[in-house]
Amino acid sequence: xxxxxxxxxxxxxxxxMVSAEVGRRLPISEDTKDCLECHRRVFPGIVEDWxxxxxxxxxxxxxxxxxxxxRRVSFxxxxxxxADVSVGCAECHTMNPEKHxxxxxxxxxxxxxxxxxxxxxxxxxxxxMQYKENIMSHAHGNLKHNAVxxxxxxQVNGVHHYADGEITVQDPDAKTxxxxxxxxxxxxxxxxxxxxRDTVDGPMRFPVFSGWPNQGVGRVNPDGSKGSCSACxxxxxxxxxxxRKPATCSECHKGPDVPGYxxxxxxxxxxxxxxLGGDETWDFTAVPWTVGxxxxxxxxxxxxxxxxxxxxxxxxxxxxxxxxxRLAWRIMGLIYAHPQTKSPDTSIIINSAGxxxxxxxxxxxxxxxxxxxxxxxxxxxTMKAICRTCHSKPWVDGQYELLESxxxxxxxxxxxxxxxxxxxWEKGAAKGLAQNDSIFNEAIEKEWVExxxxxxxxxxxxxxxxxxDYGVFANGRWQLSKNLQEMMDRLSFTLxx
Numbered sequence: 001x002x003x004x005x006x007x008x009x010x011x012x013x014x015x016x017m018v019s020a021e022v023g024r025r026l027p028i029s030e031d032t033k034d035c036l037e038c039h040r041r042v043f044p045g046i047v048e049d050w051x052x053x054x055x056x057x058x059x060x061x062x063x064x065x066x067x068x069x070x071r072r073v074s075f076x077x078x079x080x081x082x083a084d085v086s087v088g089c090a091e092c093h094t095m096n097p098e099k100h101x102x103x104x105x106x107x108x109x110x111x112x113x114x115x116x117x118x119x120x121x122x123x124x125x126x127x128x129m130q131y132k133e134n135i136m137s138h139a140h141g142n143l144k145h146n147a148v149x150x151x152x153x154x155q156v157n158g159v160h161h162y163a164d165g166e167i168t169v170q171d172p173d174a175k176t177x178x179x180x181x182x183x184x185x186x187x188x189x190x191x192x193x194x195x196x197r198d199t200v201d202g203p204m205r206f207p208v209f210s211g212w213p214n215q216g217v218g219r220v221n222p223d224g225s226k227g228s229c230s231a232c233x234x235x236x237x238x239x240x241x242x243x244r245k246p247a248t249c250s251e252c253h254k255g256p257d258v259p260g261y262x263x264x265x266x267x268x269x270x271x272x273x274x275x276l277g278g279d280e281t282w283d284f285t286a287v288p289w290t291v292g293x294x295x296x297x298x299x300x301x302x303x304x305x306x307x308x309x310x311x312x313x314x315x316x317x318x319x320x321x322x323x324x325x326r327l328a329w330r331i332m333g334l335i336y337a338h339p340q341t342k343s344p345d346t347s348i349i350i351n352s353a354g355x356x357x358x359x360x361x362x363x364x365x366x367x368x369x370x371x372x373x374x375x376x377x378x379x380x381x382t383m384k385a386i387c388r389t390c391h392s393k394p395w396v397d398g399q400y401e402l403l404e405s406x407x408x409x410x411x412x413x414x415x416x417x418x419x420x421x422x423x424x425w426e427k428g429a430a431k432g433l434a435q436n437d438s439i440f441n442e443a444i445e446k447e448w449v450e451x452x453x454x455x456x457x458x459x460x461x462x463x464x465x466x467x468x469d470y471g472v473f474a475n476g477r478w479q480l481s482k483n484l485q486e487m488m489d490r491l492s493f494t495l496x497x
Contacts, residue, residue, distance in 0.1 A: 029081075029086075031094065034109075039089065041200060054240075055086060056086050059086055060087070072287055074123075102207050104207050115235075116221040116227075117131060117132075117225050127319075127321045130322040135323070135324055135344040135346065136227070136323060137227040139218025140219065146356045149356075153181050154171060156180075169441070174211070178214060186218035186220065186226075188219075188220040189210070189214060189220065190222060193207070194206065215230050245301075246299045255458065257333065257453050259475070267466045267467040269298050269465070270297075288307045289308050290310070297390075303383065317382060324379075328371075328377070328379045328380040331407065331457065331464065335452045336415075340370065340371050340375075361422070362415060362418065363415050384396050384400070403463045409477075413451065414452045417447075420488055420491055430494075444490050451483050458476055
């Protein structure tokens with residue numbers, strides 16, 4: 001009788017559907033059916049969202065049966081109990097319970113709330129391993145464990161008080177950090193206890209977390225893993241098309257410190273995307289992604305992540321979740337543009353002055369921690385291969401010459417601003433490292449930050465992505481020269497007083 005009732009319930013919850021890939025309605029595990037029976041009443045939005053997902057209608061075995069280029073999974077073997085069922089609530093939220101300190105008993109099941117990259121790795125081990133080596137997965141520690149940038153975070157997010165003719169800064173609390181810098185960089189999520197809540201089915205016990213909610217790219221999870229796949233593949237559809245569309249990247253790359261999305265919008269590629277109906281007419285679900293057929297101009301994922309092929313099926317670039325695989329230069333967020341770092345953990349870097357920076361304050365790269373010229377060329381050649389599916393070699397080479405020119409120019413403009421600041425410290429017009437003071441709390445220091453964090457970054461982005469006006473008047477070269485002059489005028493005025 002129970003099996004009959006379960007079958008009837010499944011038919012009501014999931015009316016007969018046919019999977020386009022395997023030609024039959026796919027089974028849901030008994031455990032997931034138990035989850036859905038309650039959660040469709042409590043969280044109908046989640047259930048309906050999941051029902052639209054590919055994972056709801058594809059078993060791991062079916063996904064593995066695809067020809068290599070069409071596969072969206074990378075496992076060699078998957079546990080027998082997962083192979084022939086769709087990936088549902090239980091398959092994710094009861095995965096690896098022994099690794100999760102946040103596992104708790106929920107109606108007889110060992111459930112954890114926070115699904116992590118280690119759970120996703122059961123079906124996507126290659127993607128998980130690549131992401132572990134991606135600088136984004138270390139985004140939390142790279143910010144928190146860098147004394148220079150932690151001080152910048154404190155000056156930005158701290159509550160400022162005025163008393164007795166001075167401004168003092170109170171350290172930002174965890175909630176402030178969570179909804180500002182660590183929204184993107186990721187929080188540390190820890191289970192702090194259990195609490196009883198009233199539910200539609202009566203009182204139940206649930207875990208309590210600090211650092212939650214968060215989907216930051218460098219989130220530190222209760223099982224010790226780093227990252228959140230749902231930062232790009234938002235739950236519970238986990239759609240590849242979402243990760244491929246630029247609006248997803250815009251959550252964290254809109255500027256003025258990382259203006260990738262804003263520059264893309266006004267670039268020729270962004271213009272094509274907007275003018276020719278990219279959202280409506282391009283195929284963002286195809287695997288592999290065919291240049292010119294599935295899309296007419298690159299999005300962020302095209303250049304940085306996706307498996308691309310020509311219309312003849314020739315592979316242009318392999319899929320990667322190590323987002324700097326195709327990047328020779330690191331052009332954002334740092335005082336000077338420089339070659340990419342060898343390790344995704346940038347907190348280990350230290351320059352000759354003892355500062356945790358990949359360059360000296362005067363711009364020289366700390367080569368020990370950075371990739372060499374041969375590796376830069378390899379990565380640049382990979383990216384150029386993408387460009388050459390639509391552009392001639394002279395066009396592509398010329399564009400890269402423009403980018404490298406912009407890198408040289410912006411580094412020089414940052415150096416000039418740094419020299420003004422060093423002069424201010426030396427002449428007592430501001431307090432700096434020698435006085436063991438914050439280097440971000442005085443007006444001339446804040447102008448220095450804007451020079452490299454806003455204006456130099458934007459100019460380089462504009463050169464890299466062909467968003468010209470952002471490299472001129474919209475936080476570009478005009479602002480670089482204007483800001484430098486204002487720093488110089490401030491220094492002169494202070495010394496004359």
